[in-house]
Amino acid sequence: MGTSTVEPGTSAPGPKTNRIGLTVIEYKGGKTTLCAGCGHNAISERIIEAMFEMGVEPEFVIKPSGIGCSSKTPAYFLSRSHSFNAVHGRMPSVATGALLANRKLICIGVSGDGDTASIGIGQFIHLMRRNLPIIYIIEDNGVYGLTKGQFSATADLGSKLKTGISNDLPPIDTCALAVQLGATFVGRSFSGDKKQLSAMLKAAIAHKGTVMLDVVSPCVTFNDHEGSTKSYKYVKEHEEVLQEVSFIPHFEDIDVEYDPGSTIAVTMHDGSRLHLRKLEEDYDPTDKIHSLTRLTEAHDKGEVLTGMFYVDPQAPNFIDLLNVVDQPLATLPESMTRPPKEILDACMEELR
Amino acid sequence: MATTDFVPQQSAGGTGQKRIVNDMSIQVATVNGSGSQSSNTVLLRSIFQMGVPVSGKNMFPSNIAGLPTWYTIRANKNGYIGRKKEIDFLVAMNPETASEDVMSLASGASVLYDEPLQLHKLRNDLVFYSVPYDKIVAQVCPEAKLRKLVKNMVYVGVVANLLTIEMAEIEKSIRKQFAKKVKAANLNLAAAQAGFEYAKANLEKRGAFYIERMNKTTGKIIIDGNSAAALGCMFAGCTVVTWYPITPSSSLVETMIEYMKEYRIGPDGKATFAIVQAEDELAAIGMVIGAGWAGARSMTATAGPGISLMSEFAGLAYYVEVPGVIWDIQRVGPSTGLPTRTSQGDILSTAFLSHGDTKHILLIPCSVEECFNMATEAFNLAEQFQTLVFVMSDLDLGMNNWMSDPFQYPTTPIKRGKVLSKEDLDRLGSFARYKDVDGDGIGYRTLPGTSHPAAAYFARGSGHNEKALYSERADDYENNMERLNRKFETARSFVPRPEITKGNGAKIGIIGYGTSHWGITESRDQLRDEYKIETDYLRLRAYPFTREVHEFIEQHERVYVVEQNRDAQMLCLLKLDLKPELIGRLRSISHITGLPLDARSITDELTSMEGK
Numbered sequence: 001m002g003t004s005t006v007e008p009g010t011s012a013p014g015p016k017t018n019r020i021g022l023t024v025i026e027y028k029g030g031k032t033t034l035c036a037g038c039g040h041n042a043i044s045e046r047i048i049e050a051m052f053e054m055g056v057e058p059e060f061v062i063k064p065s066g067i068g069c070s071s072k073t074p075a076y077f078l079s080r081s082h083s084f085n086a087v088h089g090r091m092p093s094v095a096t097g098a099l100l101a102n103r104k105l106i107c108i109g110v111s112g113d114g115d116t117a118s119i120g121i122g123q124f125i126h127l128m129r130r131n132l133p134i135i136y137i138i139e140d141n142g143v144y145g146l147t148k149g150q151f152s153a154t155a156d157l158g159s160k161l162k163t164g165i166s167n168d169l170p171p172i173d174t175c176a177l178a179v180q181l182g183a184t185f186v187g188r189s190f191s192g193d194k195k196q197l198s199a200m201l202k203a204a205i206a207h208k209g210t211v212m213l214d215v216v217s218p219c220v221t222f223n224d225h226e227g228s229t230k231s232y233k234y235v236k237e238h239e240e241v242l243q244e245v246s247f248i249p250h251f252e253d254i255d256v257e258y259d260p261g262s263t264i265a266v267t268m269h270d271g272s273r274l275h276l277r278k279l280e281e282d283y284d285p286t287d288k289i290h291s292l293t294r295l296t297e298a299h300d301k302g303e304v305l306t307g308m309f310y311v312d313p314q315a316p317n318f319i320d321l322l323n324v325v326d327q328p329l330a331t332l333p334e335s336m337t338r339p340p341k342e343i344l345d346a347c348m349e350e351l352r
Numbered sequence: 353m354a355t356t357d358f359v360p361q362q363s364a365g366g367t368g369q370k371r372i373v374n375d376m377s378i379q380v381a382t383v384n385g386s387g388s389q390s391s392n393t394v395l396l397r398s399i400f401q402m403g404v405p406v407s408g409k410n411m412f413p414s415n416i417a418g419l420p421t422w423y424t425i426r427a428n429k430n431g432y433i434g435r436k437k438e439i440d441f442l443v444a445m446n447p448e449t450a451s452e453d454v455m456s457l458a459s460g461a462s463v464l465y466d467e468p469l470q471l472h473k474l475r476n477d478l479v480f481y482s483v484p485y486d487k488i489v490a491q492v493c494p495e496a497k498l499r500k501l502v503k504n505m506v507y508v509g510v511v512a513n514l515l516t517i518e519m520a521e522i523e524k525s526i527r528k529q530f531a532k533k534v535k536a537a538n539l540n541l542a543a544a545q546a547g548f549e550y551a552k553a554n555l556e557k558r559g560a561f562y563i564e565r566m567n568k569t570t571g572k573i574i575i576d577g578n579s580a581a582a583l584g585c586m587f588a589g590c591t592v593v594t595w596y597p598i599t600p601s602s603s604l605v606e607t608m609i610e611y612m613k614e615y616r617i618g619p620d621g622k623a624t625f626a627i628v629q630a631e632d633e634l635a636a637i638g639m640v641i642g643a644g645w646a647g648a649r650s651m652t653a654t655a656g657p658g659i660s661l662m663s664e665f666a667g668l669a670y671y672v673e674v675p676g677v678i679w680d681i682q683r684v685g686p687s688t689g690l691p692t693r694t695s696q697g698d699i700l701s702t703a704f705l706s707h708g709d710t711k712h713i714l715l716i717p718c719s720v721e722e723c724f725n726m727a728t729e730a731f732n733l734a735e736q737f738q739t740l741v742f743v744m745s746d747l748d749l750g751m752n753n754w755m756s757d758p759f760q761y762p763t764t765p766i767k768r769g770k771v772l773s774k775e776d777l778d779r780l781g782s783f784a785r786y787k788d789v790d791g792d793g794i795g796y797r798t799l800p801g802t803s804h805p806a807a808a809y810f811a812r813g814s815g816h817n818e819k820a821l822y823s824e825r826a827d828d829y830e831n832n833m834e835r836l837n838r839k840f841e842t843a844r845s846f847v848p849r850p851e852i853t854k855g856n857g858a859k860i861g862i863i864g865y866g867t868s869h870w871g872i873t874e875s876r877d878q879l880r881d882e883y884k885i886e887t888d889y890l891r892l893r894a895y896p897f898t899r900e901v902h903e904f905i906e907q908h909e910r911v912y913v914v915e916q917n918r919d920a921q922m923l924c925l926l927k928l929d930l931k932p933e934l935i936g937r938l939r940s941i942s943h944i945t946g947l948p949l950d951a952r953s954i955t956d957e958l959t960s961m962e963g964k
């Protein structure tokens with residue numbers, strides 16, 4: 001994956017910097033307090049890399065989250081960005097408000113399967129249908145970690161808890177829901193799949209609508225045992241990768257190697273390109289109905305389907321639909337937010 | 353009869369009985385969805401245009417069409433515009449409630465009824481007028497499907513004739529009401545005129561009530577509290593509104609949408625605001641908080657059930673210290689309660705909304721003018737104190753029409769509170785979000801998108817230290833909670849002060865707030881005139897209580913706290929604040945019918961407790 005790195009010139013080689021002159025260190029966060037080997041930590045690492053490689057200004061990123069292990073992770077990446085660790089299942093509304101206030105912000109919201117598919121399903125659904133410009137990541141381990149190992153609503157049918165209790169209810173497929181409800185960039189990856197997750201995150205940063213990424217992320221403490229369908233072993237064995245994903249940001253020379261015979265290129269809103277190497281001849285990520293068929297089939301076969309299921313880079317997003325001024329509403333001067341006295345006088349006259 | 357203002361008959365052509373001028377309440381009983389709202393507004397405006405102080409109160413069902421609804425217009429030359437308990441003139445249009453409506457009238461009242469109802473048989477101590485509406489309306493309205501709506505304008509004409517309301521003013525009101533629809537205006541005017549002519553030719557004026565021109569409404573406006581609040585918020589520089597429809601608050605945001613679309617569009621044709629209808633009240637307040645955190649002046653409007661749902665988020669805003677304005681247009685609870693009736697029942701739960709040690713600033717408007725003015729105060733306080741501010745209006749204020757002086761353009765600038773800019777950070781190098789730098793309990797905040805490497809902080813509802821870092825340390829928790837308390841104490845000196853009206857050497861004090869004000873003002877005159885009881889009156893305008901509240905209670909032997917809830921909620925709040933020896937001075941007068949508080953109920957209760 002090419003990045004827009006700048007060579008330090010003739011002096012002694014320093015750390016690599018990106019196109020806005022920052023080093024990867026400047027995208028790091030605090031030290032993680034999650035369990036060693038937790039899939040969530042790998043996701044944080046990928047976010048750091050993607051933000052660095054895309055040359056995103058960290059001061060313009062916001063990191064809202066809900067409650068749970070996943071929602072703690074914004075503390076572990078991008079410490080130069082504002083975070084808001086809100087209430088359980090209600091991060092979408094906080095993110096929405098923040099983006100209404102300042103449309104220039106880049107929003108990466110982190111949630112978990114409990115935070116999204118159980119307590120937060122209502123807000124999740126309405127977030128998806130608004131096509132708000134947000135990258136919404138579900139760090140999905142199928143279990144409540146912070147309360148020590150209860151099932152979540154994404155736990156697969158028949159999967160077992162450490163205690164031996166088996167799950168009798170079918171899972172909610174957040175990707176299928178997101179596609180159906182109007183999200184314009186929907187994919188699933190695996191925390192251990194460095195290459196695929198990185199490419200998806202970079203494409204997500206370029207996208208100007210709702211990105212919904214379900215990242216299967218095994219819980220090493222409560223859900224990585226025999227019988228769990230979200231363990232490392234299970235996912236490695238049952239993962240079916242839909243296509244190979246690569247992403248070329250719009251600021252890069254797009255004259256890079258790819259084989260036109262076997263790839264689909266999706267041009268993003270900002271001119272950058274998402275390349276999907278077709279492992280299957282018929283997979284078209286702009287076909288909504290087909291994506292839902294494939295997700296349903298994968299469930300029936302007990303497979304974990306990963307890849308880019310659906311993308312529509314041109315759909316209008318929520319902030320555009322509201323037709324708000326280009327400047328952030330948050331910092332508009334009084335001259336723009338308080339109409340003059342004549343307007344009040346006119347209103348009073350009408351009420352006489 | 354409650355009125356004390358009888359003057360001898362003066363005009364010729366009357367029946368020689370008493371004559372009561374510009375002091376009455378007219379009640380129109382109809383079914384909802386019948387278009388009577390236009391007719392009632394025309395009546396109200398016509399009296400207003402004749403210079404007589406007036407108010408209108410709609411008592412409507414939680415339903416779209418077909419259930420009983422009552423509209424009461426009070427005209428009063430002394431300017432009493434609270435609800436009057438007794439009805440003097442009943443317009444009985446609803447067969448379902450006609451008998452009960454007639455039976456509940458006091459002796460001497462007038463009844464205007466639809467001829468087939470034959471109400472005159474019910475009592476012999478009332479004045480009855482009957483009108484064959486269907487016959488009249490058939491003559492003026494050839495289109496049968498419009499007759500149901502136009503029928504209501506016929507009674508306007510009849511009432512105008514019987515109460516001597518000038519037809520020229522009725523016409524002016526109809527023209528205003530149907531401003532852009534000339535055809536509808538003409539049809540309605542014809543109906544009103546037909547009613548007027550019918551009454552002139554067929555009805556003999558026997559009742560005591562008259563409207564006569566005076567000059568007490570010159571320059572005044574008529575507006576409902578929700579519209580006043582909407583205007584206020586627009587001029588307060590509000591930029592983000594997120595809401596979920598709920599009676600009786602919906603019209604606040606709906607009116608605001610209209611005003612903002614008209615007056616808050618930038619030169620490029622784009623909006624300087626965002627208004628979003630959320631999926632529920634939880635999302636509505638979540639968006640308010642997200643927007644407030646990111647620097648917008650954000651608000652929502654709701655009622656009791658919404659307030660309950662917002663509880664968890666309210667605690668988050670308190671603890672993370674995020675500004676936002678919540679309008680609570682109170683209705684009757686608990687639970688769904690009576691959604692279309694008024695109450696002051698959310699005081700206690702809102703003051704402490706959410707779990708843990710949480711408390712909030714409340715502002716309490718009593719008038720449409722205060723709805724307008726308190727909007728700017730609410731936003732300024734929210735941003736200065738980095739906290740939620742609840743504006744406790746109610747259904748009576750929010751949804752009914754009130755007469756008022758025109759609103760004054762805000763003189764207070766828009767205050768954004770302690771926000772550090774990039775330049776501030778260049779100078780300071782760093783900052784600690786929750787450090788009490790100035791000793792007032794209020795820290796400095798930064799907004800996302802501030803282009804400085806040290807600008808970011810971690811907003812969290814979990815335990816945190818001065819630097820906004822996660823902390824479970826006992827001292828961090830305690831210090832933070834004590835600072836939040838200090839901030840609340842600081843707010844005491846910044847919230848709106850109470851309004852105090854002195855009697856003549858009174859030993860008795862009355863404390864009231866919100867719309868109870870109108871009943872209290874009138875009741876104090878009744879107490880003085882009828883019982884020789886002098887009272888001093890303090891109208892609360894905010895929580896936390898200011899110094900004046902304590903002093904007022906210290907100065908009086910007994911203090912009656914008048915409110916529209918069962919559990920004496922404001923009195924309970926006062927108890928928490930007062931020195932123990934003062935608590936015993938408080939007495940409760942509570943009113944829980946769901947109808948706006950009237951003066952007579954206060955007077956009766958207070959005199960009985962005074963042993964009169």
